[in-house]
Amino acid sequence: MTRAAIFGAGNWGTAFSLVLADAGTETVLCGRRASVVDRIEQEHQNPEYLPGILLPESVHATTDPGAALEGADFLVLTVPAQSLRESLIRWAPLIPAQTVLVSLIKGIELGTCMRMSQVIGEVTGVGPDRVAVVSGPNLAQEIAERHPAASVVACADQAVAERLQKACHSTYFRPYTNTDVIGCELGGAVKNVIGLAAGIADGMGLGDNTKASLITRGLAETARLGVALGADPYTFAGLAGLGDLVATCASPLSRNHRFGRLLGSGHTVAEAQQEVRQTTEGVKSCASVLELARRHGVEMPLVETVVAVVHEGRSPREMLAALMARSAKSESLY
Numbered sequence: 001m002t003r004a005a006i007f008g009a010g011n012w013g014t015a016f017s018l019v020l021a022d023a024g025t026e027t028v029l030c031g032r033r034a035s036v037v038d039r040i041e042q043e044h045q046n047p048e049y050l051p052g053i054l055l056p057e058s059v060h061a062t063t064d065p066g067a068a069l070e071g072a073d074f075l076v077l078t079v080p081a082q083s084l085r086e087s088l089i090r091w092a093p094l095i096p097a098q099t100v101l102v103s104l105i106k107g108i109e110l111g112t113c114m115r116m117s118q119v120i121g122e123v124t125g126v127g128p129d130r131v132a133v134v135s136g137p138n139l140a141q142e143i144a145e146r147h148p149a150a151s152v153v154a155c156a157d158q159a160v161a162e163r164l165q166k167a168c169h170s171t172y173f174r175p176y177t178n179t180d181v182i183g184c185e186l187g188g189a190v191k192n193v194i195g196l197a198a199g200i201a202d203g204m205g206l207g208d209n210t211k212a213s214l215i216t217r218g219l220a221e222t223a224r225l226g227v228a229l230g231a232d233p234y235t236f237a238g239l240a241g242l243g244d245l246v247a248t249c250a251s252p253l254s255r256n257h258r259f260g261r262l263l264g265s266g267h268t269v270a271e272a273q274q275e276v277r278q279t280t281e282g283v284k285s286c287a288s289v290l291e292l293a294r295r296h297g298v299e300m301p302l303v304e305t306v307v308a309v310v311h312e313g314r315s316p317r318e319m320l321a322a323l324m325a326r327s328a329k330s331e332s333l334y
């Protein structure tokens with residue numbers, strides 16, 4: 001039987017444990033807090049992160065990373081992007097030689113501007129054939145309610161991607177394989193930033209034309225960065241690109257969208273942080289995405305706008321005016 005250890009018993013880690021278990025994979029969640037782990041182990045629920053969801057009894061939980069990793073075919077990582085490196089440094093010595101490392105994380109590391117698969121490779125020394133990514137329009141609450149969704153499992157090694165696909169393919173979760181890890185990771189990280197912009201627009205009451213324009217031009221700047229980094233531009237038309245971007249920009253379940261809406265309706269960043277509380281990756285990753293774009297000479301006006309509002313104290317209305325006043329251009333991506 002295929003065995004998976006999920007590190008990070010939060011919103012998405014817990015929902016993904018359900019996906020794996022329903023696909024017939026032996027699954028153990030590894031969390032930091034005994035109170036969370038005990039409720040999963042004894043009551044099959046994680047109400048702090050997924051209220052109202054009953055987990056299959058086959059999902060186990062522990063606070064012991066070594067025990068969780070014993071015989072694991074897959075180590076699934078679902079901690080916040082900015083804490084992956086320090087966590088992985090502790091876990092690396094415990095990882096069995098054949099285990100495939102799978103990132104569910106949608107962010108870019110501050111300072112290094114690395115994608116999560118790059119952080120994994122650097123910290124563990126594991127090669128690209130054993131590092132995979134799962135990314136797509138997968139809001140945890142909807143997945144946990146077993147509403148049908150598709151996703152992408154990406155790995156440089158197609159055979160490994162197919163093994164992972166099989167491990168998480170269920171009646172309601174349909175993963176497609178892709179070998180473009182760069183494109184899938186960038187799609188996931190940048191959509192959080194565009195999701196903040198869409199939330200801001202909603203908070204300002206701007207309507208659906210504005211939202212559609214943000215989604216479309218947001219995708220154009222994501223693809224522009226992707227191409228500069230060696231991604232396949234078609235990836236951005238797929239589930240890890242357009243699919244995830246649409247879900248995040250449309251859904252009130254998205255934390256990034258909610259955070260943006262609070263900013264757009266006049267709340268401060270501190271107030272939005274206080275209100276949303278859970279991991280909102282775009283808030284930090286907007287700065288690293290912009291830095292990455294600058295290092296590669298890529299223009300990302302929407303990401304710049306979000307950074308100005310979130311980190312530089314500029315008002316959404318002032319930044320909107322600046323965006324609309326940019327010089328007229330051709331629609332071409334490049």
Ligand SMILES: NC(=O)C1=CN([C@@H]2O[C@H](COP(=O)(O)OP(=O)(O)OC[C@H]3O[C@@H](n4cnc5c(N)ncnc54)[C@H](O)[C@@H]3O)[C@@H](O)[C@H]2O)C=CC1
Nearest residue numbers: 008009010011012013078079083105106138139140279281
């Ligand atoms: N929630 C969702 O719908 C989806 C989330 N994601 C991505 O999954 C990742 C995790 O997000 P969520 O599960 O939603 O976040 P969350 O906030 O619900 O859970 C994060 C987990 O990481 C642990 N954690 C927090 N800080 C930590 C630290 N410093 N060191 C070690 N562990 C730490 C927490 O205890 C918790 O178990 C993010 O990158 C997010 O973008 C991807 C797809 C869907």
Ligand SMILES: O=C(CO)COP(=O)(O)O
Nearest residue numbers: 136137138139254255256
């Ligand atoms: O990545 C997600 C859906 O695929 C979740 O988005 P949020 O992190 O904005 O909630």
